[in-house]
Amino acid sequence: QVQLVESGGGLVQAGGSLRLSCAASGRTFSNYNMGWFRQAPGKEREFVAAIRWSGGSTYTYYAGSVKGRFTISRDNAKNTAYLQMNSLKPEDTAVYYCAAQSPRQRIGVPGEYDYWGQGTQVTVSS
Numbered sequence: 001q002v003q004l005v006e007s008g009g010g011l012v013q014a015g016g017s018l019r020l021s022c023a024a025s026g027r028t029f030s031n032y033n034m035g036w037f038r039q040a041p042g043k044e045r046e047f048v049a050a051i052r053w054s055g056g057s058t059y060t061y062y063a064g065s066v067k068g069r070f071t072i073s074r075d076n077a078k079n080t081a082y083l084q085m086n087s088l089k090p091e092d093t094a095v096y097y098c099a100a101q102s103p104r105q106r107i108g109v110p111g112e113y114d115y116w117g118q119g120t121q122v123t124v125s126s
Contacts, residue, residue: 002024002026002032002115003024003026004100004117005022006096006117006120007021007023008120010123011123011125012123013124014088015088016088017084017085018122019084020036020083020096022034022036022083022098024079029074029076029079031102032100033052033100033107034051034072034074034098035050035098036050036099038094038095038122039094040093040095045097046063047110048066048096049072051073052103052107054103065091069085069087070086071084081098083098090126092122093122093124096119099115100113100114101115
């Protein structure tokens with residue numbers, strides 16, 4: 001089992017920044033791909049970003065809507081993943097979830113993540 005706890009959400013004005021954290025406990029953190037998803041009211045959960053660590057190298061993936069504004073990272077020593085969000089827009093408003101999956105699963109597919117956090121609210125005012 002892997003337990004995930006997000007933090008860092010809040011209310012910010014358009015153009016501002018937030019940094020989300022996802023603290024993991026349980027099994028070896030570095031064995032898992034880590035992803036961030038978000039869900040706005042009335043919408044399906046959507047992929048935001050993911051990161052995997054393989055053979056000493058880090059690989060990152062982003063949804064087109066956040067590429068260039070958001071940065072995903074991880075600190076395996078601290079068992080923590082991060083999502084730095086810059087130039088926030090009102091359409092970024094959602095509950096943000098971090099998730100963990102075993103390697104070789106599809107990065108952008110929510111159903112292929114094994115563990116989920118409880119979510120943290122991000123609200124961007126115009």
